[in-house]
Amino acid sequence: xxxxxxxxxxxxxxxxxxxxxxxxxxxxxxxxxxxxxxxxxxxxxxxxxxxxxxxxxxxxxxxxxxxxxxxxxxxxxxxxxxxxxxxxxxxxxxxxxxxxxxxxxxxxxxxxxxxxxxxxxxxxxxxxxxxxxxxxxxxxxxxxxxxxxxxxxxxxxxxxxxxxxxxxxxxxxxxxxxxxxxxxxxxxxxxxxxxxxxxxxxxxxxxxxxxxxxxxxxxxxxxxxxxxxxxxxxxxxxxxxxxxxxxxxxxxxxxxxxxxxxxxxxxxxxxxxxxxxxxxxxxxxxxxxxxxxxxxxxxxxxxxxxxxxxxxxxxxxx
Amino acid sequence: xxxxxxxxxxxxxxxxxxxxxxxxxxxxxxxxxxxxxxxxxxxxxxxxxxxxxxxxxxxxxxxxxxxxxxxxxxxxxxxxxxxxxxxxxxxxxxxxxxxxxxxxxxxxxxxxxxxxxxxxxxxxxxxxxxxxxxxxxxxxxxxxxxxxxxxxxxxxxxxxxxxxxxxxxxxxxxxxxxxxxxxxxxxxxxxxxxxxxxxxxxxxxxxxxxxxxxxxxxxxxxxxxxxxxxxxxxxxxxxxxxxxxxxxxxxxxxxxxxxxxxxxxxxxxxxxxxxxxxxxxxxxxxxxxxxxxxxxxxxxxxxxxxxxxxxxxxxxxxxxxxxx
Numbered sequence: 001x002x003x004x005x006x007x008x009x010x011x012x013x014x015x016x017x018x019x020x021x022x023x024x025x026x027x028x029x030x031x032x033x034x035x036x037x038x039x040x041x042x043x044x045x046x047x048x049x050x051x052x053x054x055x056x057x058x059x060x061x062x063x064x065x066x067x068x069x070x071x072x073x074x075x076x077x078x079x080x081x082x083x084x085x086x087x088x089x090x091x092x093x094x095x096x097x098x099x100x101x102x103x104x105x106x107x108x109x110x111x112x113x114x115x116x117x118x119x120x121x122x123x124x125x126x127x128x129x130x131x132x133x134x135x136x137x138x139x140x141x142x143x144x145x146x147x148x149x150x151x152x153x154x155x156x157x158x159x160x161x162x163x164x165x166x167x168x169x170x171x172x173x174x175x176x177x178x179x180x181x182x183x184x185x186x187x188x189x190x191x192x193x194x195x196x197x198x199x200x201x202x203x204x205x206x207x208x209x210x211x212x213x214x215x216x217x218x219x220x221x222x223x224x225x226x227x228x229x230x231x232x233x234x235x236x237x238x239x240x241x242x243x244x245x246x247x248x249x250x251x252x253x254x255x256x257x258x259x260x261x262x263x264x265x266x267x268x269x270x271x272x273x274x275x276x277x278x279x280x281x282x283x284x285x286x287x288x289x290x291x292x293x294x295x296x297x298x299x300x301x302x303x304x305x306x307x308x309x310x311x312x313x314x315x316x317x318x
Numbered sequence: 319x320x321x322x323x324x325x326x327x328x329x330x331x332x333x334x335x336x337x338x339x340x341x342x343x344x345x346x347x348x349x350x351x352x353x354x355x356x357x358x359x360x361x362x363x364x365x366x367x368x369x370x371x372x373x374x375x376x377x378x379x380x381x382x383x384x385x386x387x388x389x390x391x392x393x394x395x396x397x398x399x400x401x402x403x404x405x406x407x408x409x410x411x412x413x414x415x416x417x418x419x420x421x422x423x424x425x426x427x428x429x430x431x432x433x434x435x436x437x438x439x440x441x442x443x444x445x446x447x448x449x450x451x452x453x454x455x456x457x458x459x460x461x462x463x464x465x466x467x468x469x470x471x472x473x474x475x476x477x478x479x480x481x482x483x484x485x486x487x488x489x490x491x492x493x494x495x496x497x498x499x500x501x502x503x504x505x506x507x508x509x510x511x512x513x514x515x516x517x518x519x520x521x522x523x524x525x526x527x528x529x530x531x532x533x534x535x536x537x538x539x540x541x542x543x544x545x546x547x548x549x550x551x552x553x554x555x556x557x558x559x560x561x562x563x564x565x566x567x568x569x570x571x572x573x574x575x576x577x578x579x580x581x582x583x584x585x586x587x588x589x590x591x592x593x594x595x596x597x598x599x600x601x602x603x604x605x606x607x608x609x610x611x612x613x614x615x616x617x618x619x620x621x622x623x624x625x626x627x628x629x630x631x632x633x634x635x636x637x638x639x640x641x642x
Contacts, residue, residue: 016415036460037455037460037559038455038459038460038559038560039460039462039558039559039560040461042460042461043460044459054394060566082388168611168612192583195608197605197611198611201554202552202558202561203554203557203561204369204550204553204561207366207554208366208601208602209605211362211366212359212602212606213605214360215353215356215359215362216351216353216605216606216608217605229462229558232556233554236554240478244379254462255464256464256556259464279507304512314370318461318462
């Protein structure tokens with residue numbers, strides 16, 4: 001009995017010493033991602049994150065992936081808390097369900113950085129900082145790209161727009177739609193949005209939605225899609241139906257969108273780099289651990305990209 | 319004479335309750351938006367239903383044989399990604415047979431597990447649903463695959479071409495439905511499928527090689543999935559890894575809506591086609607009516623229940639009855 005206690009105690013001490021030594025030299029940062037491999041953005045994000053961590057000698061990272069599964073992500077949060085990492089970065093699988101796990105990390109004294117998509121407001125008190133794109137600003141910028149194009153074409157007083165949103169219930173989809181819907185009437189008050197339907201981030205679904213729009217409306221001047229993948233689907237529907245002169249604007253510039261812009265069939269988008277996203281998340285965590293003061297919402301910039309300025313940007317890798 | 323005709327119509331209605339439901343929806347949607355009933359729109363709906371439809375044809379065989387196939391959605395993603403990737407590496411002439419071979423291997427694997435090892439098809443195909451998704455992601459590294467030179471290839475004909483004014487996806491769907499319809503209704507193999515699904519033990523004692531029939535049903539399902547993947551790839555010339563995600567349930571819904579029994583032993587290709595078209599027209603009709611998407615989800619469910627009820631009511635000969 002005594003022996004066992006002794007062994008247990010000495011093991012614990014050894015572990016603590018080791019942990020203490022580790023902290024003195026390197027920062028241990030754990031990340032639990034949403035669903036690596038499900039799309040090119042997340043795949044590129046992970047690669048960029050690991051590359052950025054390897055480039056920094058002071059950082060040691062534990063990279064985990066929840067595979068889109070909320071329960072698994074919560075278990076991973078608990079694992080990271082058990083491992084006593086210095087900071088946790090989380091790409092939430094669900095903005096509500098992960099809050100208890102984030103709170104647990106907060107209570108254990110581990111700062112939590114939320115990356116890419118924020119958790120619900122109820123959990124803000126437990127989050128040290130959010131690092132990611134500002135989706136409302138992205139929606140606003142898309143509305144401005146659309147309106148500027150209508151002004152160039154001289155149709156800003158009569159143009160009609162349809163809107164294809166992302167998956168219903170996703171924060172990114174809701175915020176982009178809100179930014180666009182609020183901003184468009186401010187910059188182009190006479191442009192009318194005639195319909196809005198979800199395309200579920202899916203190119204095929206978006207193409208079907210657009211086909212129905214083309215049947216329903218004889219006059220469509222602009223299409224705003226929540227990302228370029230859906231935008232290209234909508235564009236393909238218009239091309240197949242022989243409807244010309246439609247201005248397509250998206251967000252999250254994908255390689256297909258970039259190519260379509262180069263071909264002159266797609267007008268503009270928002271340039272969002274998964275590499276910037278990953279590097280910003282890691283930098284936010286490091287800055288926090290170095291005791292720097294950071295704003296709660298730590299956005300990285302996502303500029304406008306159109307046929308006019310696309311030469312300034314390289315083709316997205318995803 | 320009049321009595322006889324009335325009975326005749328009654329019998330016809332009893333057999334084709336799902337057709338009545340179909341007709342009711344078409345009339346309803348047309349009243350809501352006259353553009354619903356235009357040739358252009360019909361062509362659109364049938365064309366975009368073709369992918370789901372081709373998959374449903376194969377699953378009809380599996381369901382009639384008394385099994386399930388929940389892996390078709392992720393298998394379709396797999397076929398689409400593979401054929402797009404190989405297109406740029408090997409050229410379309412080699413990419414298409416290579417993709418068919420790989421997809422048929424997956425079908426054969428499921429066929430062996432369910433047919434010869436007699437494992438539960440729900441468990442096997444549910445497992446394959448995520449296993450194949452993982453395989454696809456490993457294959458592509460998670461990246462979207464796009465054909466680099468979209469103009470300089472004849473690969474577009476399967477999804478975007480047309481023969482004598484009819485679009486190829488529709489033609490492929492019709493041709494495959496006719497072929498599989500004949501196989502199911504008119505050949506000894508077709509009758510064995512019904513026999514195995516109706517009463518497997520009796521079929522075995524009648525000398526039918528049950529394992530082989532089940533195995534072949536999964537091969538046919540995989541063939542249909544590969545065809546659907548080909549249409550999908552050719553239609554968009556590029557794809558996400560998740561393109562077929564969730565389609566397995568829509569396919570199953572179409573097959574069951576068409577009247578096939580989940581317990582096996584009954585169903586026809588023709589009715590599956592009607593089931594597919596009903597789902598396609600509901601989706602399109604609701605978009606044209608312009609309901610809010612959250613309402614659409616509910617209305618879709620209501621319409622499906624209504625269709626199933628009309629089908630059963632026609633069989634019973636009255637709208638409400640304690641016994642089927």
